[in-house]
Amino acid sequence: MEIISKFKREWMLLVVFIILALAPVRHFLEQSMVTHMLIQLPALVIIGWLATNFFPASWKERIKEWNRWGISGMAFAIVIMLYWMLPRTLDAALSEWPIELVKFTTVPLMGMALGLSWPLLNSIAQGVLKLEFWATFMRMGWLYLDLPDRLCSNYLLGDQRILGQLLLVAGTIWAFTWMLRIVFGVNLIKT
Amino acid sequence: MKTFLITIIIVFSGSLLLWESTDGGEAFTAETARRLDVQRNPRIIPDWRLEDQNAEVFSLDAWRGHFIVVDFIYTSCPGVCLILSSGMKTLQDEFAMAGNDNDLRLLSISFDPQTDTPDRLREHLVEHFSADPDYWIAARPTSNEQLKSLLDFFKVVVIPDEYDGYTHSAGYHVIDPTGRLVAIFGFEQLPELRAYLAQALQTEEHHGNNQ
Numbered sequence: 001m002e003i004i005s006k007f008k009r010e011w012m013l014l015v016v017f018i019i020l021a022l023a024p025v026r027h028f029l030e031q032s033m034v035t036h037m038l039i040q041l042p043a044l045v046i047i048g049w050l051a052t053n054f055f056p057a058s059w060k061e062r063i064k065e066w067n068r069w070g071i072s073g074m075a076f077a078i079v080i081m082l083y084w085m086l087p088r089t090l091d092a093a094l095s096e097w098p099i100e101l102v103k104f105t106t107v108p109l110m111g112m113a114l115g116l117s118w119p120l121l122n123s124i125a126q127g128v129l130k131l132e133f134w135a136t137f138m139r140m141g142w143l144y145l146d147l148p149d150r151l152c153s154n155y156l157l158g159d160q161r162i163l164g165q166l167l168l169v170a171g172t173i174w175a176f177t178w179m180l181r182i183v184f185g186v187n188l189i190k191t
Numbered sequence: 192m193k194t195f196l197i198t199i200i201i202v203f204s205g206s207l208l209l210w211e212s213t214d215g216g217e218a219f220t221a222e223t224a225r226r227l228d229v230q231r232n233p234r235i236i237p238d239w240r241l242e243d244q245n246a247e248v249f250s251l252d253a254w255r256g257h258f259i260v261v262d263f264i265y266t267s268c269p270g271v272c273l274i275l276s277s278g279m280k281t282l283q284d285e286f287a288m289a290g291n292d293n294d295l296r297l298l299s300i301s302f303d304p305q306t307d308t309p310d311r312l313r314e315h316l317v318e319h320f321s322a323d324p325d326y327w328i329a330a331r332p333t334s335n336e337q338l339k340s341l342l343d344f345f346k347v348v349v350i351p352d353e354y355d356g357y358t359h360s361a362g363y364h365v366i367d368p369t370g371r372l373v374a375i376f377g378f379e380q381l382p383e384l385r386a387y388l389a390q391a392l393q394t395e396e397h398h399g400n401n402q
Contacts, residue, residue: 065193065194066193066194066197067194067197068193068194069194071194071198072194072197072198072201075198075201075202075205076201076205078205079201079202079205079208079209082205082209083208083209083212086209086212086213086219087219087220087221088212088213088218088219088220088221088223088224089212091220091221091348092221095348150222150358151220152220152221153220153221153222153348153360154221154348154350155350156350156352156353156358157358158353
Protein backbone atom coordinates (compact mmCIF):
# COMPACT_ATOMS: atom_id res chain seq x y z
CA MET A 1 0.00 0.00 0.00
CA GLU A 2 2.72 2.38 1.05
CA ILE A 3 4.64 1.82 -2.15
CA ILE A 4 1.58 2.56 -4.27
CA SER A 5 0.81 5.86 -2.59
CA LYS A 6 4.44 6.91 -2.81
CA PHE A 7 4.37 6.00 -6.47
CA LYS A 8 1.28 8.13 -6.94
CA ARG A 9 2.80 11.14 -5.26
CA GLU A 10 5.81 10.87 -7.53
CA TRP A 11 3.50 10.92 -10.52
CA MET A 12 1.64 13.89 -9.12
CA LEU A 13 4.87 15.85 -9.07
CA LEU A 14 5.62 14.90 -12.64
CA VAL A 15 2.10 15.87 -13.70
CA VAL A 16 2.44 19.30 -12.08
CA PHE A 17 5.76 19.76 -13.85
CA ILE A 18 4.26 18.83 -17.22
CA ILE A 19 1.32 21.17 -16.65
CA LEU A 20 3.73 24.03 -15.92
CA ALA A 21 5.63 23.19 -19.11
CA LEU A 22 2.51 23.22 -21.33
CA ALA A 23 2.59 26.13 -23.75
CA PRO A 24 -0.64 27.88 -22.61
CA VAL A 25 0.26 27.64 -18.91
CA ARG A 26 3.80 28.79 -19.64
CA HIS A 27 2.62 31.77 -21.63
CA PHE A 28 0.07 32.65 -19.00
CA LEU A 29 2.64 32.65 -16.19
CA GLU A 30 5.28 34.39 -18.30
CA GLN A 31 2.96 37.20 -19.35
CA SER A 32 3.91 39.17 -16.28
CA MET A 33 7.21 39.51 -14.47
CA VAL A 34 5.38 38.92 -11.18
CA THR A 35 3.96 35.49 -11.99
CA HIS A 36 7.12 34.49 -13.87
CA MET A 37 9.34 35.17 -10.88
CA LEU A 38 7.02 34.57 -7.95
CA ILE A 39 5.03 31.57 -9.21
CA GLN A 40 6.71 29.76 -12.09
CA LEU A 41 10.33 29.82 -10.89
CA PRO A 42 9.56 29.01 -7.22
CA ALA A 43 7.18 26.24 -8.35
CA LEU A 44 9.97 24.66 -10.40
CA VAL A 45 12.33 24.87 -7.41
CA ILE A 46 9.75 23.30 -5.09
CA ILE A 47 9.08 20.48 -7.57
CA GLY A 48 12.80 19.71 -7.63
CA TRP A 49 13.05 19.89 -3.86
CA LEU A 50 10.05 17.57 -3.30
CA ALA A 51 11.35 15.14 -5.92
CA THR A 52 14.36 14.41 -3.70
CA ASN A 53 11.95 12.77 -1.22
CA PHE A 54 11.43 10.03 -3.77
CA PHE A 55 15.08 9.38 -4.55
CA PRO A 56 16.11 5.87 -3.49
CA ALA A 57 18.34 5.86 -0.40
CA SER A 58 21.18 4.31 -2.41
CA TRP A 59 21.26 7.34 -4.78
CA LYS A 60 21.30 9.71 -1.85
CA GLU A 61 24.24 7.83 -0.33
CA ARG A 62 26.22 7.98 -3.54
CA ILE A 63 25.52 11.68 -3.97
CA LYS A 64 26.41 12.36 -0.34
CA GLU A 65 29.98 11.20 -0.97
CA TRP A 66 30.34 14.16 -3.32
CA ASN A 67 28.25 16.51 -1.24
CA ARG A 68 29.64 16.45 2.30
CA TRP A 69 27.89 18.95 4.59
CA GLY A 70 25.87 19.92 1.51
CA ILE A 71 28.63 22.22 0.30
CA SER A 72 28.83 21.33 -3.39
CA GLY A 73 25.03 21.17 -3.71
CA MET A 74 24.65 24.65 -2.26
CA ALA A 75 27.39 25.99 -4.54
CA PHE A 76 25.49 24.57 -7.52
CA ALA A 77 22.19 26.01 -6.31
CA ILE A 78 23.72 29.46 -5.83
CA VAL A 79 25.26 29.48 -9.34
CA ILE A 80 21.91 28.59 -10.90
CA MET A 81 20.13 31.17 -8.77
CA LEU A 82 22.56 33.91 -9.80
CA TYR A 83 22.19 32.91 -13.44
CA TRP A 84 18.40 33.26 -13.36
CA MET A 85 18.65 36.54 -11.51
CA LEU A 86 20.25 38.14 -14.59
CA PRO A 87 17.51 40.17 -16.31
CA ARG A 88 18.77 39.19 -19.75
CA THR A 89 18.46 35.45 -19.16
CA LEU A 90 14.84 35.95 -18.18
CA ASP A 91 14.31 37.90 -21.42
CA ALA A 92 16.15 35.24 -23.38
CA ALA A 93 13.93 32.50 -21.94
CA LEU A 94 10.96 34.30 -23.50
CA SER A 95 12.45 34.81 -26.93
CA GLU A 96 14.65 31.72 -27.41
CA TRP A 97 13.28 28.26 -26.82
CA PRO A 98 16.64 26.61 -26.01
CA ILE A 99 17.03 29.01 -23.06
CA GLU A 100 13.48 28.18 -21.97
CA LEU A 101 14.45 24.52 -22.05
CA VAL A 102 17.53 25.30 -19.98
CA LYS A 103 15.27 27.04 -17.46
CA PHE A 104 12.92 24.08 -17.20
CA THR A 105 15.86 21.76 -16.49
CA THR A 106 18.26 23.81 -14.38
CA VAL A 107 15.70 25.33 -12.03
CA PRO A 108 14.23 21.97 -10.92
CA LEU A 109 17.83 20.68 -10.66
CA MET A 110 18.56 23.60 -8.38
CA GLY A 111 15.56 22.57 -6.27
CA MET A 112 16.96 19.04 -6.10
CA ALA A 113 20.38 20.34 -5.05
CA LEU A 114 18.70 22.38 -2.31
CA GLY A 115 16.60 19.42 -1.17
CA LEU A 116 19.61 17.13 -0.97
CA SER A 117 21.97 19.66 0.59
CA TRP A 118 19.91 21.74 3.00
CA PRO A 119 19.47 18.98 5.62
CA LEU A 120 23.21 18.25 5.46
CA LEU A 121 24.29 21.84 6.12
CA ASN A 122 25.35 22.64 9.64
CA SER A 123 23.07 24.97 11.48
CA ILE A 124 25.36 27.99 11.31
CA ALA A 125 25.65 27.68 7.52
CA GLN A 126 21.87 27.33 7.36
CA GLY A 127 21.43 30.50 9.39
CA VAL A 128 23.89 32.49 7.29
CA LEU A 129 22.34 31.33 4.00
CA LYS A 130 18.80 31.95 5.20
CA LEU A 131 19.75 35.48 6.18
CA GLU A 132 21.49 36.00 2.84
CA PHE A 133 18.48 34.72 0.87
CA TRP A 134 16.26 36.99 2.89
CA ALA A 135 18.59 39.95 2.27
CA THR A 136 18.54 39.16 -1.47
CA PHE A 137 14.74 39.31 -1.36
CA MET A 138 14.81 42.72 0.28
CA ARG A 139 17.60 44.09 -1.93
CA MET A 140 15.84 42.99 -5.10
CA GLY A 141 12.53 44.33 -3.83
CA TRP A 142 14.05 47.70 -3.11
CA LEU A 143 15.92 47.75 -6.43
CA TYR A 144 12.80 46.92 -8.47
CA LEU A 145 10.77 49.51 -6.64
CA ASP A 146 13.38 52.21 -7.06
CA LEU A 147 14.77 51.72 -10.58
CA PRO A 148 13.51 54.26 -13.13
CA ASP A 149 14.27 51.91 -16.05
CA ARG A 150 12.99 48.54 -17.05
CA LEU A 151 15.34 45.62 -16.43
CA CYS A 152 13.59 43.22 -18.80
CA SER A 153 12.72 44.30 -22.33
CA ASN A 154 9.68 42.04 -22.21
CA TYR A 155 8.09 43.45 -19.06
CA LEU A 156 6.49 46.75 -18.14
CA LEU A 157 7.89 49.11 -15.55
CA GLY A 158 4.64 48.86 -13.59
CA ASP A 159 5.11 45.09 -13.36
CA GLN A 160 8.63 45.54 -12.06
CA ARG A 161 7.36 47.91 -9.34
CA ILE A 162 4.61 45.50 -8.25
CA LEU A 163 7.15 42.70 -8.05
CA GLY A 164 9.37 44.96 -5.91
CA GLN A 165 6.50 45.64 -3.51
CA LEU A 166 5.58 41.96 -3.28
CA LEU A 167 9.19 40.98 -2.58
CA LEU A 168 9.38 43.51 0.23
CA VAL A 169 6.06 42.34 1.67
CA ALA A 170 7.13 38.69 1.47
CA GLY A 171 10.50 39.50 3.03
CA THR A 172 8.80 41.37 5.86
CA ILE A 173 6.41 38.50 6.59
CA TRP A 174 9.34 36.12 6.52
CA ALA A 175 11.32 38.28 8.96
CA PHE A 176 8.26 38.58 11.20
CA THR A 177 7.76 34.83 11.45
CA TRP A 178 11.43 34.45 12.35
CA MET A 179 11.04 37.01 15.06
CA LEU A 180 8.00 35.20 16.48
CA ARG A 181 10.01 32.03 16.49
CA ILE A 182 13.20 33.40 17.98
CA VAL A 183 11.65 35.74 20.53
CA PHE A 184 8.41 33.94 21.47
CA GLY A 185 9.08 30.40 20.33
CA VAL A 186 6.04 30.41 18.02
CA ASN A 187 6.68 28.18 15.03
CA LEU A 188 4.55 29.28 12.10
CA ILE A 189 6.74 28.00 9.30
CA LYS A 190 8.78 24.87 9.61
CA THR A 191 12.20 25.28 7.99
CA MET B 192 38.21 15.38 -0.84
CA LYS B 193 35.57 14.47 -3.43
CA THR B 194 33.33 17.25 -2.16
CA PHE B 195 36.19 19.72 -2.25
CA LEU B 196 37.04 18.76 -5.81
CA ILE B 197 33.51 18.96 -7.14
CA THR B 198 32.88 22.26 -5.33
CA ILE B 199 35.96 23.78 -6.96
CA ILE B 200 34.73 22.58 -10.35
CA ILE B 201 31.22 23.96 -9.75
CA VAL B 202 32.46 27.33 -8.55
CA PHE B 203 34.94 27.61 -11.42
CA SER B 204 32.56 26.63 -14.20
CA GLY B 205 29.77 28.64 -12.56
CA SER B 206 31.90 31.78 -12.59
CA LEU B 207 32.80 31.12 -16.20
CA LEU B 208 29.12 30.69 -17.08
CA LEU B 209 28.15 33.95 -15.37
CA TRP B 210 31.10 35.74 -16.98
CA GLU B 211 30.14 34.48 -20.44
CA SER B 212 26.45 35.18 -20.07
CA THR B 213 27.07 38.81 -19.05
CA ASP B 214 29.61 39.48 -21.84
CA GLY B 215 32.41 39.69 -19.31
CA GLY B 216 30.45 41.41 -16.58
CA GLU B 217 29.36 44.20 -18.93
CA ALA B 218 25.79 43.44 -19.96
CA PHE B 219 23.23 42.34 -17.40
CA THR B 220 20.13 43.37 -19.33
CA ALA B 221 19.00 42.48 -22.84
CA GLU B 222 19.11 46.18 -23.76
CA THR B 223 22.80 46.64 -22.89
CA ALA B 224 23.53 43.29 -24.50
CA ARG B 225 22.08 44.36 -27.85
CA ARG B 226 24.03 47.63 -27.80
CA LEU B 227 27.26 45.86 -26.97
CA ASP B 228 26.66 43.18 -29.59
CA VAL B 229 26.21 45.70 -32.40
CA GLN B 230 29.31 47.59 -31.32
CA ARG B 231 31.40 44.43 -31.37
CA ASN B 232 29.83 42.78 -34.43
CA PRO B 233 28.38 45.31 -36.89
CA ARG B 234 25.67 43.70 -39.02
CA ILE B 235 24.81 44.35 -42.68
CA ILE B 236 21.19 45.48 -42.91
CA PRO B 237 18.91 43.67 -45.35
CA ASP B 238 17.33 45.70 -48.12
CA TRP B 239 13.81 46.18 -46.79
CA ARG B 240 11.24 47.89 -48.96
CA LEU B 241 9.11 50.09 -46.74
CA GLU B 242 6.24 52.42 -47.45
CA ASP B 243 7.05 56.09 -46.75
CA GLN B 244 4.88 59.06 -45.76
CA ASN B 245 3.99 59.68 -49.40
CA ALA B 246 2.87 56.06 -49.80
CA GLU B 247 5.88 55.45 -52.03
CA VAL B 248 8.30 52.55 -51.80
CA PHE B 249 11.37 53.43 -49.80
CA SER B 250 14.49 51.32 -49.76
CA LEU B 251 17.37 51.90 -47.39
CA ASP B 252 19.75 51.18 -50.27
CA ALA B 253 18.80 54.57 -51.70
CA TRP B 254 20.74 56.13 -48.85
CA ARG B 255 23.87 54.00 -49.24
CA GLY B 256 26.90 56.24 -48.74
CA HIS B 257 25.29 58.18 -45.90
CA PHE B 258 25.22 57.70 -42.20
CA ILE B 259 21.62 56.93 -41.22
CA VAL B 260 19.98 57.14 -37.81
CA VAL B 261 16.92 54.91 -37.39
CA ASP B 262 14.38 55.08 -34.59
CA PHE B 263 11.26 53.02 -33.96
CA ILE B 264 8.03 54.79 -33.12
CA TYR B 265 4.25 54.69 -33.25
CA THR B 266 2.59 58.02 -33.92
CA SER B 267 0.03 57.80 -31.09
CA CYS B 268 2.87 57.35 -28.57
CA PRO B 269 2.50 59.73 -25.63
CA GLY B 270 5.95 59.31 -24.16
CA VAL B 271 9.32 58.11 -25.19
CA CYS B 272 8.77 58.33 -28.98
CA LEU B 273 8.28 62.07 -28.59
CA ILE B 274 11.64 62.33 -26.87
CA LEU B 275 13.17 60.23 -29.64
CA SER B 276 11.54 62.30 -32.36
CA SER B 277 12.66 65.61 -30.89
CA GLY B 278 16.14 64.10 -30.66
CA MET B 279 15.88 63.28 -34.36
CA LYS B 280 14.83 66.86 -35.02
CA THR B 281 17.97 68.06 -33.21
CA LEU B 282 20.06 65.73 -35.36
CA GLN B 283 18.36 67.01 -38.50
CA ASP B 284 19.14 70.62 -37.69
CA GLU B 285 22.66 69.87 -36.62
CA PHE B 286 23.91 67.24 -39.04
CA ALA B 287 21.52 66.66 -41.91
CA MET B 288 21.17 70.19 -43.21
CA ALA B 289 24.79 71.14 -42.84
CA GLY B 290 25.13 71.10 -46.60
CA ASN B 291 27.77 68.43 -46.98
CA ASP B 292 27.61 65.73 -49.64
CA ASN B 293 27.71 62.98 -47.08
CA ASP B 294 25.37 64.50 -44.53
CA LEU B 295 23.18 62.53 -42.21
CA ARG B 296 19.88 60.84 -43.09
CA LEU B 297 17.10 60.02 -40.63
CA LEU B 298 14.50 57.28 -40.74
CA SER B 299 11.61 56.73 -38.34
CA ILE B 300 10.05 53.31 -38.69
CA SER B 301 6.58 52.70 -37.30
CA PHE B 302 5.97 49.34 -35.63
CA ASP B 303 2.22 49.98 -35.62
CA PRO B 304 1.52 49.89 -39.38
CA GLN B 305 -2.23 49.28 -38.89
CA THR B 306 -2.72 52.69 -37.28
CA ASP B 307 0.15 54.58 -38.84
CA THR B 308 -1.02 55.20 -42.38
CA PRO B 309 1.15 57.34 -44.67
CA ASP B 310 -1.10 60.28 -43.81
CA ARG B 311 -0.47 59.92 -40.11
CA LEU B 312 3.23 59.47 -40.69
CA ARG B 313 3.35 62.65 -42.75
CA GLU B 314 1.46 64.55 -40.07
CA HIS B 315 3.83 63.29 -37.40
CA LEU B 316 6.88 64.11 -39.45
CA VAL B 317 6.12 67.39 -41.12
CA GLU B 318 3.56 69.02 -38.86
CA HIS B 319 4.74 67.93 -35.45
CA PHE B 320 8.47 67.86 -36.00
CA SER B 321 8.95 70.11 -39.06
CA ALA B 322 11.00 67.48 -40.77
CA ASP B 323 12.56 68.10 -44.16
CA PRO B 324 11.51 65.04 -46.16
CA ASP B 325 14.70 65.15 -48.20
CA TYR B 326 16.61 64.15 -45.08
CA TRP B 327 14.09 62.61 -42.74
CA ILE B 328 11.63 59.94 -43.78
CA ALA B 329 8.98 58.12 -41.82
CA ALA B 330 8.02 54.69 -43.09
CA ARG B 331 6.03 51.64 -42.18
CA PRO B 332 6.59 47.98 -42.95
CA THR B 333 4.27 46.59 -45.59
CA SER B 334 3.61 43.22 -44.00
CA ASN B 335 3.65 41.54 -40.62
CA GLU B 336 6.56 39.34 -41.72
CA GLN B 337 8.55 42.41 -42.64
CA LEU B 338 7.71 44.04 -39.31
CA LYS B 339 8.88 40.94 -37.48
CA SER B 340 12.11 40.72 -39.43
CA LEU B 341 12.81 44.42 -38.78
CA LEU B 342 12.24 44.07 -35.03
CA ASP B 343 14.26 40.85 -34.91
CA PHE B 344 17.16 42.38 -36.79
CA PHE B 345 17.38 45.42 -34.53
CA LYS B 346 16.39 43.32 -31.48
CA VAL B 347 13.69 45.83 -30.65
CA VAL B 348 11.08 44.43 -28.26
CA VAL B 349 7.58 45.90 -28.40
CA ILE B 350 4.98 44.97 -25.78
CA PRO B 351 1.44 46.27 -25.30
CA ASP B 352 1.09 48.45 -22.20
CA GLU B 353 -1.84 49.09 -19.86
CA TYR B 354 -3.01 52.20 -21.73
CA ASP B 355 -3.65 50.51 -25.12
CA GLY B 356 -0.28 51.73 -26.31
CA TYR B 357 3.10 50.10 -26.41
CA THR B 358 6.22 49.96 -24.32
CA HIS B 359 9.27 49.41 -26.49
CA SER B 360 13.05 49.47 -26.68
CA ALA B 361 13.80 53.11 -27.41
CA GLY B 362 17.01 54.03 -29.08
CA TYR B 363 18.88 55.59 -31.97
CA HIS B 364 20.28 52.97 -34.35
CA VAL B 365 23.25 54.15 -36.40
CA ILE B 366 23.88 52.69 -39.86
CA ASP B 367 27.19 53.51 -41.53
CA PRO B 368 27.75 54.43 -45.23
CA THR B 369 28.47 50.80 -46.12
CA GLY B 370 25.07 49.74 -44.81
CA ARG B 371 26.07 48.19 -41.52
CA LEU B 372 24.33 48.68 -38.18
CA VAL B 373 27.30 49.91 -36.13
CA ALA B 374 25.95 51.49 -32.94
CA ILE B 375 22.85 51.84 -30.77
CA PHE B 376 22.34 54.72 -28.36
CA GLY B 377 19.57 54.89 -25.76
CA PHE B 378 17.08 57.76 -25.95
CA GLU B 379 18.82 59.31 -22.94
CA GLN B 380 22.18 59.25 -24.72
CA LEU B 381 21.59 62.05 -27.22
CA PRO B 382 24.76 63.97 -26.22
CA GLU B 383 26.88 60.84 -26.73
CA LEU B 384 25.19 60.20 -30.08
CA ARG B 385 25.91 63.76 -31.23
CA ALA B 386 29.56 63.44 -30.29
CA TYR B 387 29.71 60.09 -32.10
CA LEU B 388 28.11 61.48 -35.26
CA ALA B 389 30.22 64.65 -35.26
CA GLN B 390 33.30 62.53 -35.32
CA ALA B 391 32.03 59.89 -37.73
CA LEU B 392 30.82 62.48 -40.26
CA GLN B 393 34.05 64.40 -40.09
CA THR B 394 36.11 61.28 -40.70
CA GLU B 395 33.80 60.41 -43.57
CA GLU B 396 34.22 63.82 -45.17
CA HIS B 397 37.98 63.43 -44.95
CA HIS B 398 37.74 60.14 -46.80
CA GLY B 399 35.55 61.74 -49.42
CA ASN B 400 38.01 64.55 -50.05
CA ASN B 401 40.94 62.19 -50.38
CA GLN B 402 39.27 60.01 -52.93
